[in-house]
Amino acid sequence: MTPAAAASKVLDNQTDPASLNTPALIRIQDVLVEYGQPGKPAKRILNGVSLDIRAGEFISIVGQTGCGKSTLLRLVLAEEMPTRGQVLVEGSPRPQPDRRCGYVPQKYSLFPDRTVLENITFGLEVTEIGFFGGISPARRLRRKEFRAEAIGYLRRMGLRESDASKYPHQLSGGMQQRVAIAQALIMRPKILLMDEAFSALDPGTRAGMQRLIKDLWRETGTTVLFVTHNPREAVILATRVIALGRTGAEDDGANIVLNLSVPDTNEESKIASLIQRIEQTTFPGGGAENDEVAGAPEA
Amino acid sequence: MSVLQIHAHPTRTTVWILSWFLFATGVVSYFWVSRDRHRDNPDDRVMPTLRQMSQAFVDATLKPAEDDEVATNASEQSVAARIRNSMLWKDTAATGRRFLISMALLFPAVLLGLHMGMFPHVGAFFLRFVLFFDKIVALSLLPILFIAFGIDELAKVMLIVVGVAPTIILDSYNLTRSVPKEQIVKGFTLGAGDFSITYRVVFKQIWPRVLNSIRLNLKAVMLFLFAGEMIASTDGLAYRIALLRRHMGMDTIIPYVLWVALLLFLVDFGMRTLNRKLHPWFQEA
Numbered sequence: 001m002t003p004a005a006a007a008s009k010v011l012d013n014q015t016d017p018a019s020l021n022t023p024a025l026i027r028i029q030d031v032l033v034e035y036g037q038p039g040k041p042a043k044r045i046l047n048g049v050s051l052d053i054r055a056g057e058f059i060s061i062v063g064q065t066g067c068g069k070s071t072l073l074r075l076v077l078a079e080e081m082p083t084r085g086q087v088l089v090e091g092s093p094r095p096q097p098d099r100r101c102g103y104v105p106q107k108y109s110l111f112p113d114r115t116v117l118e119n120i121t122f123g124l125e126v127t128e129i130g131f132f133g134g135i136s137p138a139r140r141l142r143r144k145e146f147r148a149e150a151i152g153y154l155r156r157m158g159l160r161e162s163d164a165s166k167y168p169h170q171l172s173g174g175m176q177q178r179v180a181i182a183q184a185l186i187m188r189p190k191i192l193l194m195d196e197a198f199s200a201l202d203p204g205t206r207a208g209m210q211r212l213i214k215d216l217w218r219e220t221g222t223t224v225l226f227v228t229h230n231p232r233e234a235v236i237l238a239t240r241v242i243a244l245g246r247t248g249a250e251d252d253g254a255n256i257v258l259n260l261s262v263p264d265t266n267e268e269s270k271i272a273s274l275i276q277r278i279e280q281t282t283f284p285g286g287g288a289e290n291d292e293v294a295g296a297p298e299a
Numbered sequence: 300m301s302v303l304q305i306h307a308h309p310t311r312t313t314v315w316i317l318s319w320f321l322f323a324t325g326v327v328s329y330f331w332v333s334r335d336r337h338r339d340n341p342d343d344r345v346m347p348t349l350r351q352m353s354q355a356f357v358d359a360t361l362k363p364a365e366d367d368e369v370a371t372n373a374s375e376q377s378v379a380a381r382i383r384n385s386m387l388w389k390d391t392a393a394t395g396r397r398f399l400i401s402m403a404l405l406f407p408a409v410l411l412g413l414h415m416g417m418f419p420h421v422g423a424f425f426l427r428f429v430l431f432f433d434k435i436v437a438l439s440l441l442p443i444l445f446i447a448f449g450i451d452e453l454a455k456v457m458l459i460v461v462g463v464a465p466t467i468i469l470d471s472y473n474l475t476r477s478v479p480k481e482q483i484v485k486g487f488t489l490g491a492g493d494f495s496i497t498y499r500v501v502f503k504q505i506w507p508r509v510l511n512s513i514r515l516n517l518k519a520v521m522l523f524l525f526a527g528e529m530i531a532s533t534d535g536l537a538y539r540i541a542l543l544r545r546h547m548g549m550d551t552i553i554p555y556v557l558w559v560a561l562l563l564f565l566v567d568f569g570m571r572t573l574n575r576k577l578h579p580w581f582q583e584a
Contacts, residue, residue, distance in 0.1 A: 079484050097487035108479035113503045113580050123489030167580040
């Protein structure tokens with residue numbers, strides 16, 4: 001085991017004793033990710049990252065730009081394979097993304113050629129109706145049920161029924177992300193992966209979205225992996241914050257520098273101290289995005 | 300205020316006048332020179348007068364071609380039948396048929412580009428070859444096509460396909476590659492398989508852009524079609540123009556050229572309208 005992996009394991013065990021009893025839903029084992037072109041030295045992104053995530057956790061992954069947060073998310077998504085090590089979901093590696101993981105990226109989260117309703121029901125349509133499914137009366141009935149369910153999700157996301165027939169470009173950024181969350185959740189994924197999903201939103205909308213995702217997590221119990229570069233957002237949302245950073249040389253790749261359990265609290269002093277700890281570890285030279293307007297979820 | 304300022308705001312009337320000015324100048328100049336030439340030589344065939352061109356166009360619309368067998372009893376037929384048997388209608392139908400067959404044959408080119416963009420092995424198999432083929436000047440292949448496929452319809456259609464298909468394949472390929480990776484990953488996470496993502500996510504998104512690409516290549520399609528018709532054909536608009544050139548029949552050639560331009564404009568307008576109606580999300584985005 002590399003020194004970085006060992007350090008990561010120690011951190012993980014220090015702050016996460018429950019992991020000894022509960023089987024991990026996601027297991028990241030000594031992962032190394034390098035990108036390289038022939039004839040050029042490989043660029044190391046992650047080095048020796050090990051992490052266990054249990055079902056029902058809300059994990060925030062935080063770190064400086066370019067530290068490999070999104071790479072780590074893509075590994076869990078199975079969009080990318082590690083150069084070394086492995087990522088297991090429910091105990092097995094996956095060759096490509098599948099419906100066990102819902103995905104909400106920062107951009108391009110909706111299909112532009114489909115209306116809001118069609119976007120939300122897309123997953124149900126492809127998995128249960130098929131290409132020529134509309135011909136069968138039973139499936140036509142099923143399609144009606146999907147639409148009713150989608151409308152329910154739409155309302156739950158705080159959107160109006162009249163928004164159902166709109167195209168994504170007719171919605172604001174916040175509304176688009178709400179639809180994207182509904183689109184992912186309607187498939188009842190075991191894991192919801194959100195890659196800087198709120199980064200492009202204005203502070204007010206962002207705070208609203210933070211409340212919404214926290215409520216949905218409480219309701220559904222879905223395991224959430226939330227990538228952000230905002231320490232405050234990481235703390236107020238998550239049950240555990242994973243901070244990535246470089247401990248060695250610049251080209252040595254990033255590892256977990258902090259694995260912090262977050263108590264369920266609205267107490268501003270506790271939140272502030274946690275943020276300070278993340279900032280000191282992850283952003284020693286400053287530079288964390290931490291806009292105050294994106295405040296704590298309402299009690 | 301200078302008219303060459305970037306921030307100039309021409310009025311609607313000014314825009315209307317400016318946009319029609321070159322048309323008007325061209326028409327007026329033509330008839331000015333034509334009148335002078337006819338004053339010097341009443342039998343001038345290079346620049347026919349408006350009356351000569353109108354007469355030739357009416358003849359082309361109502362009378363069969365001289366080499367057409369129907370010509371014998373043409374004057375006894377109804378107007379509709381005369382139009383149906385007319386030189387212009389038959390030439391337009393012949394060219395239109397070839398044009399439509401060529402357009403239909405371009406659809407597999409779109410699908411090939413789509414699959415090349417989606418499936419890395421298909422892309423690796425075809426891309427280098429298509430890139431090479433795209434650099435071959437299609438008209439230089441004309442003799443080979445005539446030798447290989449004869450001088451019938453197939454050679455002319457193949458010329459269009461060979462000339463335009465690589466561009467359409469590469470356009471479709473690039474459009475497919477430009478679909479954000481997030482959309483494909485999203486499709487997988489929503490339970491879609493490879494072919495569902497290819498056709499229900501990517502193809503649907505690139506189709507309006509592909510239609511636009513085909514629309515922008517209409518002129519190239521017509522160019523290759525005309526080249527084929529001019530060299531080896533017994534009917535069609537380009538065949539007629541080439542034939543009339545031998546007789547200096549400018550009174551018919553000019554209306555034919557304008558007729559072709561009008562047809563192309565209408566096809567372009569039709570495709571644009573259809574694209575807008577079928578894909579409101581694309582036009583509004």
